[in-house]
Amino acid sequence: MLLFAALCAAPLSFARERWTGEERLDMAARVRSALIESWSAYKAHAWGFDELRPVTRTGRNWHEQSLLITPVDALDALLLVGANAEADEARKIVVETLSFDRDITVKNFEITIRILGGLLSAYEMTGDERLLRLADDLGTRLLPVFESPTGMPYMYVNLKTGKTSGAKSNPAEIGTLFLEFGTLSRHTNKPVYYDKAKRALVELYNRRSKLGLVGEEIDVESGAWVSTASHVGGGIDSYYEYLVKGWLLFGDQECRTMARESLRALNRHLAENAPTGLWYGQVDMHSGRRTAPEFGALHAFLPAVLVLDGDLTRARRLQDSCFRMWNVAGIEPEVLDYRTMKIVHAGYPLRPEIMESAYMLYTATKDPRYLDMGKTFFDALVRHCRAGGGYTTMKNVVTKEQGDLMPSYFLAETLKYLYLLYAPPGKLDVNDVVFNTEAHPFRRRH
Ligand code: DMJ
Numbered sequence: 001m002l003l004f005a006a007l008c009a010a011p012l013s014f015a016r017e018r019w020t021g022e023e024r025l026d027m028a029a030r031v032r033s034a035l036i037e038s039w040s041a042y043k044a045h046a047w048g049f050d051e052l053r054p055v056t057r058t059g060r061n062w063h064e065q066s067l068l069i070t071p072v073d074a075l076d077a078l079l080l081v082g083a084n085a086e087a088d089e090a091r092k093i094v095v096e097t098l099s100f101d102r103d104i105t106v107k108n109f110e111i112t113i114r115i116l117g118g119l120l121s122a123y124e125m126t127g128d129e130r131l132l133r134l135a136d137d138l139g140t141r142l143l144p145v146f147e148s149p150t151g152m153p154y155m156y157v158n159l160k161t162g163k164t165s166g167a168k169s170n171p172a173e174i175g176t177l178f179l180e181f182g183t184l185s186r187h188t189n190k191p192v193y194y195d196k197a198k199r200a201l202v203e204l205y206n207r208r209s210k211l212g213l214v215g216e217e218i219d220v221e222s223g224a225w226v227s228t229a230s231h232v233g234g235g236i237d238s239y240y241e242y243l244v245k246g247w248l249l250f251g252d253q254e255c256r257t258m259a260r261e262s263l264r265a266l267n268r269h270l271a272e273n274a275p276t277g278l279w280y281g282q283v284d285m286h287s288g289r290r291t292a293p294e295f296g297a298l299h300a301f302l303p304a305v306l307v308l309d310g311d312l313t314r315a316r317r318l319q320d321s322c323f324r325m326w327n328v329a330g331i332e333p334e335v336l337d338y339r340t341m342k343i344v345h346a347g348y349p350l351r352p353e354i355m356e357s358a359y360m361l362y363t364a365t366k367d368p369r370y371l372d373m374g375k376t377f378f379d380a381l382v383r384h385c386r387a388g389g390g391y392t393t394m395k396n397v398v399t400k401e402q403g404d405l406m407p408s409y410f411l412a413e414t415l416k417y418l419y420l421l422y423a424p425p426g427k428l429d430v431n432d433v434v435f436n437t438e439a440h441p442f443r444r445r446h
Helices: 002-008 021-046 069-080 084-097 108-126 129-146 171-175 178-188 191-206 237-250 253-270 298-308 312-329 353-365 369-385 408-422
Strands: 051-053 058-060 105-107 156-158 217-219 225-227 271-274 277-280 282-284 290-292 294-296 335-337 342-345 394-396 433-435 441-443
Touching: 021 051, 021 058, 021 069, 021 084, 021 369, 021 408, 051 069, 069 084, 069 108, 069 408, 084 108, 084 129, 105 108, 108 129, 108 171, 108 178, 108 408, 108 441, 129 156, 129 178, 129 191, 171 191, 171 237, 178 191, 178 237, 191 237, 191 253, 237 253, 237 298, 237 433, 253 271, 253 282, 277 312, 294 298, 294 312, 294 342, 298 312, 298 353, 312 353, 312 369, 353 369, 353 408, 369 408
Parallel strands: none
Antiparallel strands: 051 058, 105 156, 217 225, 271 277, 282 290, 294 335, 335 342, 433 441
């Protein structure tokens, strides 16, 4: 498989000895401390809530009742870095108090990638059946989302009543369920999860344009596109990721074909060789007409996916562009005009995608430039985002004004990928797992 061709091809010519084993261990230890500090800040100021607001040192819930999003999302990261006492605390509050028997309406996508994904990867790491039982219960409560005329999921579901809402959805929310639901099928021997999520992915793919592209918004009842803007940013991004990863995790050949076709379309119609580097901009899905030269923090997942597809050349060039984007203000903006290199949206909500791509590129090439990049990212986080013992979002990367939220993905993804970039061998073999879009590793079956 191309993945292995890519991952095994660690060209010696790249291997400069600029990073000693000790320096890497030192970075891994720094990132590990940041994770433990962030967990401690959550514990001190937001225990039992979904997320921490580090500046005001308070907790915040997504719904009327907490779903313990931070403990569930952080659990496998704590296990991975060997923070055993902290992992025990997270596991204890989850298995002893988390209940999905709640009259609350949740966003299927977010709950799937963070909670279902977190429970399943922690179950795989610990063998704790209570985590699997929670995942199975949650999966059952989420299943009504697929009861639309097309089989593509509604956006929202009430966990108690099963009432669905939100017929206008997008490719990311429709197509980023397959790894979690498929893994749940594997562990429960209930094929319904795999089948429903796979059908949703295929139904979406079948509605691609003649150019092979998808748009930004689609009606899951009629199957008609509501917005034909096509790009690889928010609302679409992880749909492409799961086409590739569905093939890698389950050996699903249909996913492989869909991934190949889709990436070819991206390379043909979205990729732009600008004087500032290689970027993937925005076009109309039907005509291919360019509509906006914009790229941002979310788009930066793409180099990692290109690595998995074996396209190291584009992956490297795109990651260089992402690094240029990071360096415009010393920390990456949410959206950049890549032709003028002017910032369009200046926020930075502690996003992980650029770190994920640096990690995947390092595993594939062993090029120390990605270790250098990771250090630049981490040093900037420490310098600009520390607050209340944890880390906070930034409202503006130019003025460096801080926000007041530590999203759960900061522990689940941002720090996990940074840690793995420097971690000693043996911590986790990238060939043995496929990460869901929230960085929860699922074991592959060889
Ligand atoms: C995470 O929840 C996931 O990575 C998702 O796919 C995109 N948004 C955030 C991180 O930026």
